[in-house]
Amino acid sequence: MNENRRQILEMLAAGKITAEEADHLLAAIEPDATTTTEFNGRIAGSNGSAETPVKTRSKYLRVLVEADESMTGLKGPTTVNVRVPMQLLRAGVRLASLIPKQAHDQLDEALNRHGVPLTLSQIKPENLEELIEHLEDLTVDVDGKDGNTTKVRVFCE
Amino acid sequence: MTPNIAIIHIETPHWRSIPLWVPLFLLWIPAIILSPVIFLVILGLSLAGKLNPWRSFRVLWDLLCALPGTHVRVTADGTNVRVRIL
Numbered sequence: 001m002n003e004n005r006r007q008i009l010e011m012l013a014a015g016k017i018t019a020e021e022a023d024h025l026l027a028a029i030e031p032d033a034t035t036t037t038e039f040n041g042r043i044a045g046s047n048g049s050a051e052t053p054v055k056t057r058s059k060y061l062r063v064l065v066e067a068d069e070s071m072t073g074l075k076g077p078t079t080v081n082v083r084v085p086m087q088l089l090r091a092g093v094r095l096a097s098l099i100p101k102q103a104h105d106q107l108d109e110a111l112n113r114h115g116v117p118l119t120l121s122q123i124k125p126e127n128l129e130e131l132i133e134h135l136e137d138l139t140v141d142v143d144g145k146d147g148n149t150t151k152v153r154v155f156c157e
Numbered sequence: 158m159t160p161n162i163a164i165i166h167i168e169t170p171h172w173r174s175i176p177l178w179v180p181l182f183l184l185w186i187p188a189i190i191l192s193p194v195i196f197l198v199i200l201g202l203s204l205a206g207k208l209n210p211w212r213s214f215r216v217l218w219d220l221l222c223a224l225p226g227t228h229v230r231v232t233a234d235g236t237n238v239r240v241r242i243l
Contacts, residue, residue: 003212060226078233088223094216100206 004029029129058156060085061135066151086132086156093123093131160224166239181242 005026012022065080099107104121111118123131135156142152163179188195199217203210227242 074234076233076235079231081228081230083226083228085223085226088220088227091216091219091223094219098206098208098213098216100208 058086058135060157061089062153062155062157064151064153068150089132089135096120096123158225159221160242162243164239164241164243166237168237170235 008017008022008025008029011017012019017025061084063080063082063084065078067078069075069077099120101121108119108121111120140152140154142150159182161180161182163181165174165177165179167174167177199213200210203213224242228240230237230239232238
């Protein structure tokens with residue numbers, strides 16, 4: 001049995017939540033198969049005429065970095081092209097949930113000090129799917145200033 | 158599925174290596190032999206960090222199984238290194 005599912009059922013058994021709330025929570029942790037599909041294309045409507053676009057589920061996160069000689073000091077351009085399976089990202093977030101509380105606090109403090117207002121402890125497996133879903137629509141393009149021609153591109157595919 | 162093979166390509170301006178197929182599945186042999194030690198280390202670390210050992214095993218296993226499909230390519234100074242995990 002899935003751990004999230006067990007937690008919800010335990011909360012229900014302990015009387016902390018109602019059956020209706022448990023139903024909502026269970027529905028939330030089990031994504032509907034009709035909304036997320038591996039199929040890339042369109043599905044014909046019930047009458048066969050209208051077509052509904054199907055949202056494709058991204059499988060990989062790609063990071064492209066291009067830097068010229070002035071940035072690296074190396075001869076010729078330097079490029080880094082990394083393709084990471086989304087599954088690895090999911091596992092990575094689960095790994096973050098294993099970080100002890102004290103380390104979480106230190107990390108949050110360090111991130112805040114460097115201008116990243118992120119609370120790692122709030123990234124939980126429960127909101128993982130939502131996070132990845134939003135990441136699928138993400139494209140980050142970074143171009144360097146004036147003379148620096150460093151390009152960073154992050155996108156899902 | 159756990160990673161079975163890593164393919165490594167190295168190209169320099171002067172020479173080009175043949176694709177190096179690294180049979181990662183062979184690592185199962187030492188992994189099985191060392192499994193009691195690995196088990197105890199993970200168990201000890203989990204208990205020291207007040208974590209559920211079962212959850213730690215699960216997360217590490219998930220990480221391992223998510224590796225196939227990873228592709229890294231770095232080009233610098235005329236040298237091109239590509240690593241693919243299958």
